[in-house]
Amino acid sequence: MQIAGDKSLDKLRVLITREQIANKVAEMGARITADFAGQSLMLIGVLKGATIFLADLARQIKLDVTFDFIAVSSYGNARQQSGEVRLMKDVDQSVEGKNIILVEDILDTGLTLTYLKNMLQAHQPRALKIAALLDKVSRRTEPIYGDYVGFEIPDEFVVGYGLDFAERYRNLPDVCVLESDSETR
Ligand code: IMP
Ligand code: MG
Secondary structure, X not given: OEEEOOOOXXXXXXXXXXXXXXXXXXXXXXXXXXXXXXXXXXEEEEEOOOHHHHHHHHOOOOOEEEEEEEEEOOOOOOOOOOOOOOEEEOOOOOXXXXXXXXXXXXXXXXXXXXHHHHHHHOOOOOEEEEEEEEEOHHHOOOOOOOOEEEEEOOOOOEEEOOXXXXXXXXXOOOEEEEEOOOOOO
């Protein structure tokens, strides 16, 4: 698939199909439903990348579920993480005493989720778990793991199913590797 951008032609290669994603998200939802049987759950999505995953995952959890969203500083228009995480939007509801699942598109270095986990833990939730659709295990610099992980992927830059490059491609139904001829971006 090729999509013409403003200055470049980005090449997209499908890495994980929409069918594979749907099956995996259903499995993850079933596991979460079993793990929290009889309890209620608050999903906290990390904006904006986790929105599509959260929407699908929430519908596979057969429990009393509420949502909230949190936003942190992101890659911006670069592919490299700055190493610094800043909170741009906090949760609207209190997390104290609640079962929380932090929902993220991808675990990369682990800096973002380490920061968010520490921040939320300070507010004394009853349980705090991490659900990540993708995991780039080889990139991890922080000692953090996902409790519910969809797919381990190689160290390649991916877009689609919520993940972006400079805000584009979030709407692709499949997870695709973004391959570019240019090394300068
Ligand atoms: P971490 O803090 O390094 O774990 O980075 C997590 C964040 O980096 C994710 O929420 C994504 O926004 C972004 N990210 C990491 N890898 C990719 C990728 O391959 N494509 C798009 N965004 C990515
Ligand atoms: Mg993100």
